[in-house]
Amino acid sequence: MFDVLVYLYETYWRPDACPDHAQLTRKLTAVGFENDEIQEALSWLDGLAAAGESYQGEQSESAMRVYSPAEIEHLGEASVGFVSFLESAGVLPGPMREMVIDRAMAISGAPMDLEDLKIIVLMVFWSLGEEPDALILDELFVAPEDRLIH
Template identity: 80%
Template sequence: MFDVLVYLYENYWRPDACPDHDQLSRKLTAVGFETDEIQEALHWLDGLADTSQGYTGVQSDDAIRLYSDREIESLGETSVGFVTFLESAGVLPPPMREMVIDRAMAAGGNPLDLDDMKIIILMVFWSLGEEPDALILDELFVAPEERLIH
């Protein structure tokens, strides 16, 4: 599923640029993705679209997010820590964080791989038509050992 999501991010600059599900399925099949993987990704994207429509961007600045045991188990401590880092850096506002958590829980994993969490975060930005700044893109896609320290 995550390979399909990355393909969509790279080939469609925003969600409304994607063709309808039938046409998109044919295109993804022609590119070489498996039918099950395509269907899983499309189902996941439907959930993302539903979540995006309810996005208001408004939440109290003094709200605190407590993760349930089930969320920590499903997301993994590394992914929870990464989401918390992005939120504390001011990059991931609380409503977007909730979208990320919702979609991460829908993806499954137990625990979710950090690279998959990064794709989910990127897809949430994509679904809202927002481009993460260059530093966040670097954090999402450049391996720590490959970063240049100035």
């Protein structure tokens, strides 16, 4: 499923640029994706669109997120830490954080792989038509061992 999401991100600059599900399914099949993988990705994207409809970009400065035991178990410590890092860096506002957590919880398997969570973060930005800043894109795409140290 994550390969389909990455393909959509790279191919369509905004979600509204994507064709309808039927045409998109045909295009993705032609590219070589399996039908079950495509359907899982499209269903996940429908959930993302629903979460985006209730997106509100403001949250109290004093608000604090407490993760439930089920969320910690499902996300894993590395993913919770990464979400906290993005939030403390000021690039992931509370409402977007909640969209990331919601969509991560919709993925089966625990704990979540950090690389998969990074794709979810990227897709949340994409779904809202927002471009993450360059340093965050570097964090999302470049493996730590491949980074150049200045």
